[in-house]
Amino acid sequence: MRILQKILEWADSQFREQKFPNKDCTACADCLESMHNGRKDLKYDCIKGTFAYVCKYLPVHAWERYTILKENMSILDPSEPIKMSSIGCGPYTDVIFLFEDIVCGRLPHSLQWYRGIDSSQCWDKVHNGIRKILEEVSYHGSSAPWKRVIKHTLSVETYVEGHKKYIDQNPPNVLVSGYFLSAVHEVEGKEKAQEIIKLLVERIVSMMPEKSLVVLSDVNSNRYTCLMDEFSDAVQKRRRCIVRKSHFRKNGLQKYGEEIEGPPLPSELGIEKYRGYHPLKHCRSANVVIAL
Numbered sequence: 001m002r003i004l005q006k007i008l009e010w011a012d013s014q015f016r017e018q019k020f021p022n023k024d025c026t027a028c029a030d031c032l033e034s035m036h037n038g039r040k041d042l043k044y045d046c047i048k049g050t051f052a053y054v055c056k057y058l059p060v061h062a063w064e065r066y067t068i069l070k071e072n073m074s075i076l077d078p079s080e081p082i083k084m085s086s087i088g089c090g091p092y093t094d095v096i097f098l099f100e101d102i103v104c105g106r107l108p109h110s111l112q113w114y115r116g117i118d119s120s121q122c123w124d125k126v127h128n129g130i131r132k133i134l135e136e137v138s139y140h141g142s143s144a145p146w147k148r149v150i151k152h153t154l155s156v157e158t159y160v161e162g163h164k165k166y167i168d169q170n171p172p173n174v175l176v177s178g179y180f181l182s183a184v185h186e187v188e189g190k191e192k193a194q195e196i197i198k199l200l201v202e203r204i205v206s207m208m209p210e211k212s213l214v215v216l217s218d219v220n221s222n223r224y225t226c227l228m229d230e231f232s233d234a235v236q237k238r239r240r241c242i243v244r245k246s247h248f249r250k251n252g253l254q255k256y257g258e259e260i261e262g263p264p265l266p267s268e269l270g271i272e273k274y275r276g277y278h279p280l281k282h283c284r285s286a287n288v289v290i291a292l
Helices: 002-017 028-036 047-075 093-103 121-135 156-162 164-169 181-188 190-203 222-238 271-277
Strands: 082-087 111-117 150-153 174-178 213-218 242-248 258-260 286-291
Touching (some): 002 047, 002 093, 002 121, 002 271, 047 093, 047 121, 047 174, 047 286, 082 093, 093 111, 156 190, 181 190, 181 222, 190 222, 213 222, 222 286
Parallel strands (some): 082 174, 111 150, 242 258
Antiparallel strands (some): 213 286, 242 286
């Protein structure tokens, strides 16, 4: 919990230091909501807005991903270290709580590497700042800096094409993607999202070892869950696997797979301090878990 608290405190201070990009901007929370509701003229290209995004979405998105990942960690071989690729990593959402469990010894796994993939250079300040915070946290009681573990790439294509030999020889055993396919769908179109699905399945998932885990989380709307279905169908055509689909109970948008209880955000996170960002308080994603 302390890692997320430090990140929120830092992001809030950075938000206050940044100026609005133009005189018409007065509320980043409204902009973020509009983007999530499909306003194509708005993009994640505002530095001040990225810090608002962290304070508004990181707590619940990190808690969603942690809930799904922790429930399915038994799929992995506990003798093998975690090697994780995160597609559309944003503010390292997938691993904030997972890192803390590893640091505190609450998981039998170690972390060999984490590769965050996100195409927007506007996130550089967020990525660099969060990495600095993580570097201050000891790793398994040692002073080994997280920078030896955390790497970053600007786009899926750069990651896949530029690291082909590395992926072939040392593929991830955990592949995570959160709210990425919907973002690609809205910004670049459905065909681009389908192109990326094909690329990920053919060039990464096909190389992952047995006892690996793939987790997709996204907006619980048929407009986007159909893309997650395409992804899981493509994996099933190439690999023997078990696919589980679910949605969190408090999400009233649609039924997707089984209904699961989304545990409330821990009160000790203190997100009430950031109510000016209108932070989300309930898990609401649709999810696909693929056990290879």
